[in-house]
Amino acid sequence: xxxxxxPAACVATPVEVTPASHTSLxxxxxxxxxxxxxxxxxxxxxxxxxxxxxxxxxxxxxxxxSSSQSPPTSTGVQLQFxxxxxxxSVMLNATCLRMCPPLTSKxxxxxxxxxxxxxxxxxVQVFNMSTGQLARQYAAHTFPVKGIExxxxxxxxxWAFSSPNNAGLVRNELLTIxxxxxxxxxxxxxxxxxxxxxxxxxxxxxxxxxxxxxxxDKPMEIWDAQSLTLLRQLKERFPIATxxxxxxxxxxxxxxxxxxxxEGISSENKSAQAYIREHLxxxxxxxxxxxxxxxxxxxxxxxxxxxxxxxxLISSITWKGERVVLGDIDGNLHVWDLKGxxxxxxxxxxxxxxxxxxGPGKGNQLVFVQFADSVEIWDSVTIExxxxxxxxRESPILDIDWVTSDKPAVITAGGTLSLMDPxxxxxxxxxxxxxYEVPFFxxxxxxxxxxxxxxxxxxxxxxxxxxxxxxxxxADENTGLLDRLMEASTVxxxxxxxxxxxxxxxxxAQRCLIAARLFGDEWEVxxxxxxxxxxxxxxxxxxxxxxKEAGSGGLSMASSLEPDPASPx
Numbered sequence: 348x349x350x351x352x353x354p355a356a357c358v359a360t361p362v363e364v365t366p367a368s369h370t371s372l373x374x375x376x377x378x379x380x381x382x383x384x385x386x387x388x389x390x391x392x393x394x395x396x397x398x399x400x401x402x403x404x405x406x407x408x409x410x411x412x413s414s415s416q417s418p419p420t421s422t423g424v425q426l427q428f429x430x431x432x433x434x435x436s437v438m439l440n441a442t443c444l445r446m447c448p449p450l451t452s453k454x455x456x457x458x459x460x461x462x463x464x465x466x467x468x469x470x471v472q473v474f475n476m477s478t479g480q481l482a483r484q485y486a487a488h489t490f491p492v493k494g495i496e497x498x499x500x501x502x503x504x505x506w507a508f509s510s511p512n513n514a515g516l517v518r519n520e521l522l523t524i525x526x527x528x529x530x531x532x533x534x535x536x537x538x539x540x541x542x543x544x545x546x547x548x549x550x551x552x553x554x555x556x557x558x559x560x561x562x563x564d565k566p567m568e569i570w571d572a573q574s575l576t577l578l579r580q581l582k583e584r585f586p587i588a589t590x591x592x593x594x595x596x597x598x599x600x601x602x603x604x605x606x607x608x609x610e611g612i613s614s615e616n617k618s619a620q621a622y623i624r625e626h627l628x629x630x631x632x633x634x635x636x637x638x639x640x641x642x643x644x645x646x647x648x649x650x651x652x653x654x655x656x657x658x659x660l661i662s663s664i665t666w667k668g669e670r671v672v673l674g675d676i677d678g679n680l681h682v683w684d685l686k687g688x689x690x691x692x693x694x695x696x697x698x699x700x701x702x703x704x705x706g707p708g709k710g711n712q713l714v715f716v717q718f719a720d721s722v723e724i725w726d727s728v729t730i731e732x733x734x735x736x737x738x739x740r741e742s743p744i745l746d747i748d749w750v751t752s753d754k755p756a757v758i759t760a761g762g763t764l765s766l767m768d769p770x771x772x773x774x775x776x777x778x779x780x781x782x783y784e785v786p787f788f789x790x791x792x793x794x795x796x797x798x799x800x801x802x803x804x805x806x807x808x809x810x811x812x813x814x815x816x817x818x819x820x821x822a823d824e825n826t827g828l829l830d831r832l833m834e835a836s837t838v839x840x841x842x843x844x845x846x847x848x849x850x851x852x853x854x855x856a857q858r859c860l861i862a863a864r865l866f867g868d869e870w871e872v873x874x875x876x877x878x879x880x881x882x883x884x885x886x887x888x889x890x891x892x893x894x895k896e897a898g899s900g901g902l903s904m905a906s907s908l909e910p911d912p913a914s915p916x
Contacts, residue, residue, distance in 0.1 A: 427643060435481035437474075439762040440467035445495035445503070446476075446748040446756065449707035454500060456571050460750060461526070463503055464764060465492025471505050473526060476766060487531055488745050496549045496558070498572065501527050502532070508545050516542025519562065521549065522906070523575065534575050535560065552593045552625050559627065561588045567629070569641060578644040586631035590664040590673070594626035630661035630673065636683075655681070657692045665714065667705040672714050674700025680716065682730050691730055697721055701744075708752035713772050715755050717747045722757060724771065736771040741833050788839040792867050798866070805848060805862040807855050816840075856882055 371377055447461045460476040469488035488507040497503040502525045508517040521535040537543055544562040551558045561567035566581035566586055629637050634654035640647045655741035659675040669686040676699040683690040702717040712727045721737040742759045750756045753769040764775035790798045808814050851857040856879050863871035
């Protein structure tokens, strides 16, 4: 155990350093009176950008060609910024968001609440909604991202298109991105110099067999989700879809394929692959609801439900269980009960409906509805509005989705991704929830005296018979506060560092090198790297000399580098 008070030589006191604190040791060269101990001890520069505050437009000393002109004097207070962490945020020009498939009993062990956010710069950000941190970021597109659709827990589709030309045609891009490997693959892209109708959306089927691609002025396309190949492009006689949705029913388990969704399958396996029948509903320009049965490249038209009198152009559709909810451009919600064979229309008086989404979870019949400047949550059973939130025209809502069965997410034009409570009243994200689970070591957060004292303890302990970091809390009344600060910082040291310092094989020199790295002292890191090289070289030479004198059969390098057992440090 160390004595109650640390020797004065081991505690560094702060000294104000100014450009005048120099002494001449020979010639005209000026050197500081004492060596620099850490970054906070370095001499202030003769000229800094902060000295030019308020002198915009005047000549800068850096641009002066006259050697006789002296640089401006530095200020008395030197501000230093040390980067100790970086928190990524949502890009300001966000365009859309999409939540990954919901939590189930099958993916419980490996589930991550990932939300993909597209931006106008072509970048796709993936956030972990459980922690609020940016998990991944992909510079995927050359055009603004228009939509995202998750294929599985580890891959998703994203599409983008350029600005329209004089003929109203654009260049489309459709990619698939694997979040595990970061690999992206182009599925569908318009050649340079050509153009086509803008890509309106992509929808993956419930059993992950197919996905549909629908353009603005062209019939939809049906693709194989495993091989990423085009199965069928519908002819012009098929109606142009304004909204579409796959049936959520899963009557049979889809055929399993060991290969990744982005790897594809061979042509032999593709020809022998057995597709399972799935159902798709779309709405056309006349607001008619059309039902199709898709099995491989075969598509059969089923029932057709004409539009009701109060129904205008359908902008979004969602389907869960026996209920289908549609929203039109007049702000009306239309709920169809397929089992009871009845429908009901309700006006919202909020303007055009942008999007409708059923909440995840069995038995959850809540519907999240997006308008231009507001969002609402409706109960599709009672067809009543439960909660609403209005943001205003100055911050329009860009996209919505469900994170969990009771946590909706909203992204606005201001670049804010909000995780709301079920009542749409609170979306605060306290900083305490973003703290690290394990506290991190940061000497820059300590006071000047406490940081240098801790560094002295890490480097060398001549007052102790044995080097230790376990007894930093037994101090007298004069040094109690300082030791408590040192103890708190020592607790936050990485566990491997705590084990390394008492067992450093190269002694004090190696501890000084590791301490310099922890404190970010580049000068001392360079010094101790060179010093350790020559110390090791000298010790090896002494070991070889002792080996020759003793006539020993062999001496390993490891034994030569062992510290002297007679020395306590």
